[in-house]
Amino acid sequence: MDFRPSANIARLKESATLAVAAKARALKAAGIPLLDLGQGEPDFDTPAFIREAATEALAAGATRYTATEGILPLREAIAADANRLWGPGDVSPAEVLVSNGSKQSLFNACFCCFGPGDEVLIPTPAWTSYYEMVTLARATPVPVMGDPANALKVTAPQLAEAATPQTRGLMLNSPCNPTGAVYTRDELAAILALAAERGWWVLADEIYQRISFDGPACAALEVAPTRANLIVINGVAKAYAMTGWRIGWTIAPPAVTRAMNAFQSHTTSNAAAVSQHAALAALARRDEADAAVRTMVAAFHRRRDAVLAALAPFPAVRVVHPAGAFYLYVHVGGFAGAADAGAAFATRLLEEDQVAVVPGGAFLTPDWVRASYATTEAIAVEGVTRLARRLVAG
Ligand code: PLP
Numbered sequence: 001m002d003f004r005p006s007a008n009i010a011r012l013k014e015s016a017t018l019a020v021a022a023k024a025r026a027l028k029a030a031g032i033p034l035l036d037l038g039q040g041e042p043d044f045d046t047p048a049f050i051r052e053a054a055t056e057a058l059a060a061g062a063t064r065y066t067a068t069e070g071i072l073p074l075r076e077a078i079a080a081d082a083n084r085l086w087g088p089g090d091v092s093p094a095e096v097l098v099s100n101g102s103k104q105s106l107f108n109a110c111f112c113c114f115g116p117g118d119e120v121l122i123p124t125p126a127w128t129s130y131y132e133m134v135t136l137a138r139a140t141p142v143p144v145m146g147d148p149a150n151a152l153k154v155t156a157p158q159l160a161e162a163a164t165p166q167t168r169g170l171m172l173n174s175p176c177n178p179t180g181a182v183y184t185r186d187e188l189a190a191i192l193a194l195a196a197e198r199g200w201w202v203l204a205d206e207i208y209q210r211i212s213f214d215g216p217a218c219a220a221l222e223v224a225p226t227r228a229n230l231i232v233i234n235g236v237a238k239a240y241a242m243t244g245w246r247i248g249w250t251i252a253p254p255a256v257t258r259a260m261n262a263f264q265s266h267t268t269s270n271a272a273a274v275s276q277h278a279a280l281a282a283l284a285r286r287d288e289a290d291a292a293v294r295t296m297v298a299a300f301h302r303r304r305d306a307v308l309a310a311l312a313p314f315p316a317v318r319v320v321h322p323a324g325a326f327y328l329y330v331h332v333g334g335f336a337g338a339a340d341a342g343a344a345f346a347t348r349l350l351e352e353d354q355v356a357v358v359p360g361g362a363f364l365t366p367d368w369v370r371a372s373y374a375t376t377e378a379i380a381v382e383g384v385t386r387l388a389r390r391l392v393a394g
Helices: 018-029 048-059 072-083 102-113 128-136 156-162 185-198 254-267 273-284 286-311 341-353 377-393
Strands: 096-099 119-124 140-145 167-173 201-205 230-235 248-251 327-331 368-372
Touching (some): 048 273, 048 286, 072 096, 072 248, 096 254, 102 128, 119 128, 128 140, 167 185, 185 201, 248 254, 341 377
Antiparallel strands (some): 096 248, 327 368
16 A cells, blocks of 8 residues: 555655765775764763663662653652752752653654644754654744854844744754854843743753853753743753663643643653663762763863864864864855755765765755764864865865
8 A cells, every 4th residue: 555644744854864874874884984973972881870770770670661751759850950050949840751862852842832823933053853843743943043153053133033923932952953052141041031021932952951161051940031931851861871761851831741741641651661760860869970971071072172173274164163062063065066065065075085974954054064073082083184174175
């Protein structure tokens, strides 16, 4: 029988990163050594104390369903963490919903808050899935281009200008994938004030919040004038090197949390019990966790400095200052006269220099490519050096 995609996914696009990833796989399979700057996950193992906590939880019987919203001690730890940022300190575990990764948390929030006729502002470039999630909710993503002179970030006045009476919400991501840019306290405060005034939902994706190099990245809870329109999304994947465990969460007003919980109860139920116990160790055993995060962030920081030093001999190569996360966003506009310069450059770099990067078209900015330095310093430096040479050579 012919498969005709339903109206639900009629506009779903396959990830624009797939073509390069498929080529990279083919090259690897053919035995060609590849410098892979494509991946978006830490190259570290999950810290040992977290893995041990999971083993102990399994032995103690963490093998069954939990409450859809997650085990109470984990939600308590998440609320306690939030209360360290939120002045009034009134975040309660009832406002926390634990999901299968922050990706599911983001989808739950989009699906429950937005629908047909709604417009959602997306500071662009942004993580590729934001556009698709908003579209899957049958709302309309409205990309708002960031200013290249300001690390491709958007400002409150730019958002105000892009808004219409249909605007219902805003996706925020600081530190940002793909650019590595970090919003300052003032920038974030101005955007949150505007959103509160206009009654827009703010989905603040803070999955990279702890990975910041030029000082701590400001969290939305530190500067939001109210939590009434704020949905904070976070998880353990990036900061704790726990991508495979699939634990993320939302902190949202009770009515939103109840709706997302009901939705999740009919789609996936609870996140894996054993993973919840692992996440609990990451959040509750603060001293060990902080030491592990500090070590990993210090390594990302060293690599960040090393790739910037590798670029120093190539002043013509323009990058967004990488202040957080583990990405370097490189301007390749005009490369080979291609309309999609990022794709043309990524293909050439892969085929001729054996370096894999992600074309910026995936993030609605085709004049750029994303290089990840979540790999060894040697690979990151060699990869970025080849990238710069290729860009200069044309
Ligand atoms: N948000 C951003 C900006 C990301 O880059 C990613 C992963 O790449 C996610 C969310 C998803 O993370 P998780 O593994 O928690 O689903």
